[in-house]
Amino acid sequence: MKIINVGLVQQANTADMKENMANLARNIGECAAKGARLIALQELHNSLYFCQTEETGMFDLAETIPGPSTDFYSRLAAEHGVVLVCSLFERRAPGLYHNTAVVFDRDGSMAGKYRKMHIPDDPAYYEKFYFTPGDLGFQPIQTSLGRIGVLVCWDQWYPEAARLMALRGAELLVYPTAIGWESSDTNEEKLRQLDAWRIAQRAHAVANGLPVIAVNRVGHEPDPSGQTNGIHFWGNSFVAGPQGELLAQAGEEAPENIVVELDMERSENVRRWWPFLRDRRIEEYEGLTKRFID
Numbered sequence: 001m002k003i004i005n006v007g008l009v010q011q012a013n014t015a016d017m018k019e020n021m022a023n024l025a026r027n028i029g030e031c032a033a034k035g036a037r038l039i040a041l042q043e044l045h046n047s048l049y050f051c052q053t054e055e056t057g058m059f060d061l062a063e064t065i066p067g068p069s070t071d072f073y074s075r076l077a078a079e080h081g082v083v084l085v086c087s088l089f090e091r092r093a094p095g096l097y098h099n100t101a102v103v104f105d106r107d108g109s110m111a112g113k114y115r116k117m118h119i120p121d122d123p124a125y126y127e128k129f130y131f132t133p134g135d136l137g138f139q140p141i142q143t144s145l146g147r148i149g150v151l152v153c154w155d156q157w158y159p160e161a162a163r164l165m166a167l168r169g170a171e172l173l174v175y176p177t178a179i180g181w182e183s184s185d186t187n188e189e190k191l192r193q194l195d196a197w198r199i200a201q202r203a204h205a206v207a208n209g210l211p212v213i214a215v216n217r218v219g220h221e222p223d224p225s226g227q228t229n230g231i232h233f234w235g236n237s238f239v240a241g242p243q244g245e246l247l248a249q250a251g252e253e254a255p256e257n258i259v260v261e262l263d264m265e266r267s268e269n270v271r272r273w274w275p276f277l278r279d280r281r282i283e284e285y286e287g288l289t290k291r292f293i294d
Contacts, residue, residue, distance in 0.1 A: 002264040007031030007039040012219030032080035043178040062091035078108030087176040112141035116152040138164035146171040162204035180233035202244035209271040
């Protein structure tokens, strides 16, 4: 059987980028020591989640790809012999920035990148101010461990994104994420939001017969403007199997590293039992390319 041990690094960040990256390096090493051969990091893991406000000075956090951060994570991937999924603030050109996932193979080479396609614009998540929508499409990234469909945070709500990755041969889906609660939400509303987040991604696993890895940040990050009470990132990073079954899940309050075994042959069997791809009525789906059907 084809077995892959996957590691998830759920981290609480500070304003000190060097400290964050040192913590990430240590956590990557811990996952690798426990047998992980594919390790996924959370969205925009080098810094605090800066999109709570619209501030032009935050563009100074962006880097070219390749650049200093890709050099750093490339060395870690090679040192530990792991496939590493990173999430960086990309400076493509002056005035042109992306929220970009970069995948490194076990020899430290850059296997590929994905630019976040769906960009939110909500209170405390002002990402349209910072990020240009991705233009690389929904293309899986070929690695020595297989074809990885990397999507980023807001992408996780869109079944079309997961489906296109699956149709192009992705063997698993990875979602680096930064999502949490505003303190004014009621406990009931918080639970509804968290459940919806888990259900949506587990549904992608079921609909496509693929494992899903969702890795979120954790901890409270204040709003620099003082307009809100900041975001409490809810953690709950998890791995789901191809029938949506939860294989592992972190807590919602503390940093945590998870390593879980994935049997990649199970996807083949699940797709034989539940042949959703066979039964798709592709000739009837034209309306999916329209904004709305009146």
